[in-house]
Amino acid sequence: MQAKGSRAPSLRALPFLFIVAALLGLLPLLHSHGLQPNPMLASEPPHHYPAVISGSEPGDFTAAPHDVSQEIRPLPNRTSPGHVKYRKAFPVLGIDYTHVRIPFEISLWILLACLMKLGFHVIPSVSNIVPESCLLIVVGLLVGGLIKGVGESPPILKSDIFFLFLLPPIILDAGYFLPLRQFTENLGTILIFAVVGTLWNAFFLGGLMYAVCQISGTGLSHIGLLANLLFGSIISAVDPVAVLAVFEEIHINELLHILVFGESLLNDAVTVVLYHLFEEFANFEQVTVTDIILGFLSFFVVSLGGVFVGVIYGVIAAFTSRFTSHIRVIEPLFVFLYSYMAYLSAELFHLSGIMALIASGVVMRPYVEANISHKSHTTIKYFLKMWSSVSETLIFIFLGVSTVAGQHYWNWTFIISTLIFCLIARVLGVLGLTWFINKFRIVKLTPKDQFIIAYGGLRGAIAFSLGYLLDYEHFGMRDMFLTAIITVIFFTVFVQGMTIRPLVDLLAVKKKQETKRSINEEIHTQFLDHLLTGIEDICGHYGHHHWKDKLNRFNKKYVKKCLIAGERSKEPQLIAFYHKMEMKQAIELVESGGLGKIPSAISTVSMQNINPKALPVKRILPALSKNKEEEIRKILRNNLQKTRQRLRSYNRHTLVADPYEEAWNQMLLRRQKARQLEQKINNYLTVPAHKLDSPTMSRARIGSDPLAYEPKSDSGNLPIITIDPASPQSPESVDLVNEELKGTSCLPPSPEEDEEGLVMHVMEPSSPGTDNVFTPGASDSPSNQRMMRCLSDPGPQPEPEEGEPFIPKGK
C-alpha cells in the first residue's frame, strides 16, 4: 500500500523535476547565443525615442548588457525623421531576453529550490533515510552536470552572494528564535567549544597538514606553514547551516542541539579572525611576536565589536517599534532591515557579522514583541522561516553545482589526510574539552553526549566560500584546497548526516517525548517537571544566579520603560478580545430567544466558549472514550506549561499554532452549532422552561445507578480509589433537556452526538459531598450541557466536605 501510494507522487514528480532542470539548462543557452538586437527596434520611427536619443552618446556600446537599445541609437540619429530606410511590420511579438535576464535567472533558481523542497516532501520515503541537505546537493550536482553537458559553464556560488544574501536570513532566523534560556545556561560550555575547540582544530589540522606536506614524494612541499594553517582555520569551523539542516531532522534533545548549534554560531568570530590573520601573514616574510599579539587582540575586537554593533541595532529597532502603533504594516520590515544593517555594518568593519546578527535578534526580540501587533509577529515568524528555508535550499543546491563547475585538483595524500585529521581533531577536541568542562558543570556531559557533539561537527558552505575567496596570486594551490574542502563537506554532510540518525537511535539518546500517556500520567509528569524545575531553581542548579538577577532587575527597571510603549502588553489585548466575544454572545442569546438570566450567562458563556478544546465527561461508566482521551491529552499537552525538564526538540520549520486564532475559530464553530441546537431544542420542548430541578428528584433518578466499586484490597501501601455515587446539578442549573431525557433512557448518548464537537461540562456541586462527575444521562447530551452552560449561575460554589474520596488504603 505504501509503495503504491508513494509511486504515484514520485511518478508525478519526476518528469516535472526533469522539466525544471532542462529549463535551467536552456537558460544559459539563451544567454550565450545571444539574441541579436532586434532589427525591428531599429526601424521604429525616431520620434518614439526623443528623450533617449538626446541623452545618449553614440558608441555607448559598453553599457549594461540589457541596454540593447543603446547600441542602435546612433542609427536613428543619422536618419532624418520620415526618411526611413526600410519598413517592416509593426512588432506584435518580440523577445528581449537580456532585458530580464538577471531577475529571471534568479527567480528560476529560487523556484527550482522550492520545487525541490516540495518534491522531497511529496516523496517521503527517500527523505526518511537521507537528510534533505544531501538530496539537495545531489540535485545541485545533477543540475550542474546538466548545464555542463549542454556546454555552458554553470554558475559557481560566489562568495559575495553567499555572504551577503544567502547566509543572513538563516542566521537571523536562528538568532531571533534562539532558545535563550538554554543558550545562556550553557554559554560557558558553548564558548569553550567554539573558541578553544576551533583554535585547537585549526592549529592541530594545520600543523599536521604541514607535516604531511613536508613528506617528500607527495609534491606538496611548496605549501608553507602559514598556508596550511590558513587551510586548517577554514576547514575547522563547524557550519551552522549544515548543523541546523541535519540536526533538526533527528529531533535531538535541546541541550545537545543548543551546544552544537551555539558552537557553530559563535565560532564565526574565531574563523573570521584566523582567516584574516593567516591571509595577511601569508604575505609577510616573517611573523613577529607583535603580529601574534595583535592577532590575539583582534579576536576580542572582532567578537565583542560584532556583539556591540548587534546590540546597538537591536536597541534602536526596539525603540523604533515603540512608535509603530499607527503603521502596523511595516513593523516586520523594521525588524528585518535593522538586523540586516547590523550584519552589514559589522561586515563593513571586518567584525563578525554573524555575532552581530544574533546579538541584534536576541536583544530586540522581547521588546519588539511587546510592541508590535499580533499579526506583525506572525508575519515576522513566517517570513523568517520562509527566507531561511529557501536560503538553505539554495546554498546546498549551489554547493552541488559549484562542485561540478569548479576546477579541481585532486591530490590523494592531501585530501585523504585532511579528512582523517579533521575527524581525529574533532574527536580529540571534544573529548579533551568535555573533560575540562565537566569539572565546572553540574549536569555533566555523558559520553553519549560527547559522541553526538563530536559527530555533529559538520562542515558546510561557509568553509567553501571562505576557500573560494582565496586568490590565486598568493595561494597557487587554491584549487587543491577547494577540492579538499568540498570533499570534507561532502563527507560530513553525506556520511555523518545520513548515519547520525540511526546512531542516535542506537545510542538511545534522549529524544523528544512521543509516547502517549494516560491523563493521570500527563498530570503527574507535568507536576514532576515543575517540581524538579522548582527544586533546581532552589538549589541553584545552573548557578550564575547573581548575575541573572541583576540583569533582570536592570531590565525591568530601566530598559523596559524606554523600549516598550506605554502599558502595551499582551494582556489587554486578550481581555479586549474576550469582551468583544462576550458582547456578541449576549446579543446572540437575546436574538435566538435564549432562556434564562442573561447577565450572569455572559461571563460563563464567553469564557467557556473561548476554550480551545474542552473535556467532556459523558459516560456513566468510569471510562472515557478514546476520542475524548485524545482531546484531553491534547489539552494537557498544549496548555500545561512547557518546562525545562521536558527534552523537547527544537525544530525551526514548524510554526507554533496561534492560540487566539484557534480560539476564535472554535468559538465561531460553536456559535453556529449552538444556534442549530437551539433551534432543535425549541422544537422539542413541551414544558415551559423552569430552571429549578429539585435535587431530590434528580437524586432519585440517579440512585438506581450505583457507581460505587469496591476495589480488591491488595497488599498495602498502594493507593486505591473508591468512587461514591454522586448527586447532580446545582439547583440553579437548567433542566429543559432533563425533562426531555427523563422520558427517554438514562443511557449514555449515542456516538453520533459525539460529533457535535467537544463540549464542556460545568461542575456545580450543589451540596456538600456531591459532584456532577458521575452523573449519568442528564448531563450527557451536548444540548443539555450547552443549556446548562448558558444558564447556570456562576455563583459561589459550596465547598464539598469530602468530594470523591481518593482513599489510599494502608498508606
Next chain:
Amino acid sequence: MGSSHSMPEEIQELADKTGFTLEQIEHLHRRFKQISGDQPTLRKESFDRIPDLEFNPIRSKIVRAFFDKRNLRQAPDGLADEINFEDFLTIMSYFRPIEMNMDEEQLDHFRKEKLKFLFHMYDSDNDGKITLQEYRKVVEELLSRNPHLEKESARSIADGAMMEAASICVGQMVGPLWVV
C-alpha cells in the same frame, strides 16, 4: 563558607544521614546561605528571593513542601515555621538519584520515600488522603499560567483524570498511577 556548620564531624554526620557527598553538601550550604540571606534558618518568605520560582505554577506547593512536618519527619502533620540547614538537606535528599550500589530493600524504601513526598504535595490538608477537591486544586495550579483555560476546564480535566484512575484501579492491583 566559614560558618558553624563547617565542622568536619558535623558535615560527616549530615553526609551519613542524608546520603549526600561532602562536595554536594558544601554546594547546598552555599545556596542555603544565599537564599536565607545569611540567616541560620529559612522561612517561607526567603523563597521569594528566587526569581525563577515565580514562573513556576506550583510554587506554593513546592515551598510548602519544605515546611511540611511530614517531610521533615518531625510530626504526622502540621507546618514548621522555619527550617534550618539540616532540614533543608533532608528535603533535598528526597531528590537524590538512585544509586547503583543499593540493594533491593534500600531501593524499595528509597522509592517509597519519594512517592510519599510527592503524595504529601498533593495532599494539602494533611489527612492522608487525596480528595477530588485536592486533585482539582493541583490541576488548577498546573494550568494556572495559561490565561485561556478557565477553572472549569481545569476541574473537568481533574475529574476526567479521576475517572480514568477509577477505571484503571477498579478490580486491579493498583500502582500504575503512582509509578511514573
